[in-house]
Amino acid sequence: MTAAERQNPLHRRSLLRAAAVLPAAGAAVAGLGAPARAASTEASAASAEVSSAAASSAGANGRRFDPASPRFVLAVLPDTQYLFDADSTDPAPLREAFRHLVAERGEANIAFMTHLGDVTEHGTEDEIERAADTFRTLHGKVPYSVLAGNHDIASGDDQRGDSAYLAAFGPARYKAMPTYRGASPDGYNTYHVLTAADRSWLVLALDWRTSDKGLAWARGVLDAHPTLPAVLTTHDIAWADDDGAAQLSDNGKRLWEGLIRGNDQIFLALGGHYWPPGRTVLRNDAGNDVHVHITNYQDRYYGGAGMIRTYGFDLARGVIDVETFSPWLLSRDPAKRSALEAETVELTGPADRFVLDIDFDARFRGFAPVVPPKPRPASAVMPRGTVAYWRFDAAGTSAGGTAGRPVADGAVVRDLSGNGNHLTVGRLASSGPGALTWSADHHPGQPAHASLRFDGGKDPDRGAILTTAARAALNSEKFTRGYTIETFVRLPDPFEGDHSWMGLLSWEGRNGDAGKTTGWSPLEPTCSLNLSPERFLQFVVYPQRQDADPTSWSHAVPVGRWMHIALVNDGHRTVMYVDGSKIARNPAQPSTGIATLGKPFVLGATQFDERFSHGFYGWIGDTRIVNRALPVREFLTPFA
Incomplete structure (x- = not known):
């Protein structure tokens, strides 16, 4: 055995040696040795798309x-x-x-x-x-x-x-x-x-x-x-x-x-x-x-x-x-x-x-162009237990917009689940109109063919947020039986500027106010999805029933293309998926529910000590929250 084979026992050489040796062939295939005059054109008019495998x-x-x-x-x-x-x-x-x-x-x-x-x-x-x-x-x-x-x-x-x-x-x-x-x-x-x-x-x-x-x-x-x-x-x-x-x-x-x-x-x-x-x-x-x-x-x-x-x-x-x-x-x-x-x-x-x-x-585009899927109605993507579903096309907004135009402060993105968890647009400090714009860009598998383009930054005064109302039911939802939080995200290419620890979504409030004593700081929120300086996704949650802060980390995510992110909790532990694939660094630490404090849910930034900073930089598409763990096949864009 070679050194390479010792290091990799499934190397092709090893597989071949391990394969069962078939008996040598004997007589010719029946009917194939006899003379056969070819006199046919196409043997079948069957569609070439029929699976032959x-x-x-x-x-x-x-x-x-x-x-x-x-x-x-x-x-x-x-x-x-x-x-x-x-x-x-x-x-x-x-x-x-x-x-x-x-x-x-x-x-x-x-x-x-x-x-x-x-x-x-x-x-x-x-x-x-x-x-x-x-x-x-x-x-x-x-x-x-x-x-x-x-x-x-x-x-x-x-x-x-x-x-x-x-x-x-x-x-x-x-x-x-x-x-x-x-x-x-x-x-x-x-x-x-x-x-x-x-x-x-x-x-x-x-x-x-x-x-x-x-x-x-x-x-x-x-x-x-x-x-x-x-x-x-x-x-x-x-x-x-x-x-x-x-x-x-x-x-x-x-x-x-x-x-x-x-x-x-x-x-x-x-x-x-x-x-x-x-x-x-x-x-x-x-x-x-x-x-x-x-x-x-x-x-x-x-x-x-x-x-x-x-x-x-x-x-x-x-x-x-x-x-x-x-x-x-x-x-x-x-x-x-x-x-x-x-x-x-x-x-x-x-x-x-x-x-x-x-x-x-x-x-193959010239002869077999990829036909993008049509938008799917909200009713087609709201499984049992849907708590909130937001999309940024005409069906999901009270004030539709033209691609590239600013989204006005005060514009409302409706919660299509019917639970009233509508989002209202606001800008951080003195951010200008370009901090949030409409976009027709979208993940090819996304139900809605639209998104929002955020132009946030590390400057605490730069960015835009979408927040639920003060009395929205989502603010106090504890999710003790599990949850699935999904969103579509695209990072710009080139990824210019310092956007370390920018927030994608979170709940407002301090985990210390929820009685939590673990974690990096009692001043960070009870649940947030962020991006590290190395472009690793970080999902940190302070559970409702445990004094803990189990944190999932992805690989370095790509720029310039859409990805689907899912955070799935079955009532016992949390698993992050990127593009339908489970990432490696999912903690086995027990995690039941989210220690929400009755304060708004937010898209576009994360708080620290109840102050926003590090606004999101990129695109966010359809976002959905369900109060149970969904299998991969039921994600907003299904994966095989």
Whole structure:
């Protein structure tokens, strides 16, 4: 075991060694070795949005492929021809690669595998049958595509007619796969639709020499699925120099001019054929990037040793993490690997292991724009126990405003719960009109499409507040059975000035007046949400039933984007959530209720010794208080 494996027992290498070894494949898949003449166009007119992952098999670890996860893997397998070379055939590396994909499907969330052609060296019936037999290890467990390389067929473009390759790897092979959607009339080009990251993706698997008819067919597929991002796979598209800098081959130029550059859906194009591996980025007619990659390791030890490349799509981070490794060599005891095996087991050069930064929403906006959710009425977001709910659109204010205009002192934001906890606007000391303005900016999942922009500061005379009336019921609510306090917040970018310890919300009063003897000072309020100098959220509460001050701390929260904050108490302890995720520093200290003193609830600042300072700087959106602990799925913006 390596040092890295000792430090991380769940490292891919350890997972692979721990995976159950599947028995070697035997006879060919029933029906797939027989000749099959491809004569179909699209096999189905079913919507590409229909999930194909429901029938997917689980990996050896028992976990199933999750089509809703924002992270998934597209596996790429390049030229395997030297593993199927007449009587030099050795399918073991490829079988181990397939075992790995099957075993890790659930854990790594592998959506699909695509072979880039040159499955065999000579394309003979014997070589093709051996390769088809090897694919049995994968078949029915992970969906895949295979396309013809120049070594798999005798000659010509996709109009060449029958071949041993077409009989084994033509449309008949894919018909039982939930991702398969159809083939060109000649059968050498196929397309597949997979559901991953809660959306559909198109994979075009094109022959190594696609004819004009084939290109017209591919354009038709794209036209029939105009909102699907597409990955184009073919055998010959680009070549690279020894530094990994790639440029289009002659065939690649034809594909670029005839298909790729005019179809914005194609954002990634993958090919093999040439070595060394490399990559480049081209700009299409829509002004967007198209990533073009060469993946081929047949020149490496043991014909590439069944090397696979994984494209780890992560829509949460906006990246594709690319790794290249040989499961066959990884499965061996590290202490017994030969020098060449150790050298080839994983490739980490800049053409083999890298990260693509892609803003997926922005990249796909031209053909699949994100449709923002419509505003939701207040009645749709007031669960049982709602004590107060404020929003800053026309439905929630007595004096509607235009975006960018000041909110007048005395303006009222209604409590839409019907409990009368209305908020009245006021400014701190001599703060000017700009201290509080209307805004159309909002969290994309926020029920109301509006917010308030606060321009507060550390100066005690700068800022604005919204407070409940002197006799509002919320002022004296004790919440001994629990509570959920939610709000939407956005910090400016750049985050200029000193805004340390600015308050987001609080109850007025001194905790010392509630008989509390713990905490930093008896002069701070009984409950407040603040921001530290390091941009850590701080929620400090003095419970009704305990003489304590349990305080939750978040991580350093971001600037420039909206976040949802929830403070949830079940009557025993309090937990802070940021964007639906529980933060680490939630105290286990008992906490029952809030020691309110009958004094107003406040948005926009925090008191100390009953004096306001450190007014909020940024945007605040919908804010809701419920007198019980809500599960994450019932937050103002539900999280999975």
